[in-house]
Amino acid sequence: MTRIQQLYPRLVVDGADAAIAFYTTAFGAELVERYTDPDGNVVHALLRAGAATWAVKDADRYDPAPGGGGLPVILALYVDDPDAVAQSMVDGGGSVIFAVSDHPYGERGGRLSDPFGHAWMVAARTEDLGPEQIQQRTAGMY
Template structure:
């Protein structure tokens, strides 16, 4: 069975930087990662004590609360994204974004469980620095 390495929620918001400001002030969160595309937060990881959670700006694929999509995306970091996706699909999940290699160093995709929750499944392929990840995201959007 594939190993699950971590689990965290990803909060989808309108105004990612304002949300980061709020969570740092209100919870004492530390921003450990922050990546942008065209000035919008595509991923920011926050740490509060032993707890981690991510924040991202809403977009066409991920609307914010009060719209048509799920406002929270559950993320599983695993050792084998393909194997976890196969198990989930066999149990009744459906593909939202297929498992694929990504420029930021992960192999992953998104599945929806039968209850409507979205699960990002990701396996690290490359150990990149935060600067390398941001540079790769910038190169893709140019």
């Protein structure tokens, strides 16, 4: 069995920067990291308040916000072996949304749906990159 390293929710919203401002004010959250596409849309922003960690991202064609018929949360699961976890999910009745593959922002991962309709981003970090490198590589994907 692979070792789980981290689990946090990813909230899909219309207006990620407004959501970040809200969570900063309402919960005293600290913005840990924030990455955007070339148009300035937030593709990942990690927040921390006390022992709680969660991410926020702008809705897009793959991840509509809840009001637009999308899932309200994507669970981000970091593990030692995302390929093995993805296969275990499929073997258990899950389905592949995006196959596990290498990504230029220093992760290997994919997205799967469990048999109950929840979306899981299963990934492992493959490179130790700084925030500037991640932002540059993320923007280059679009």
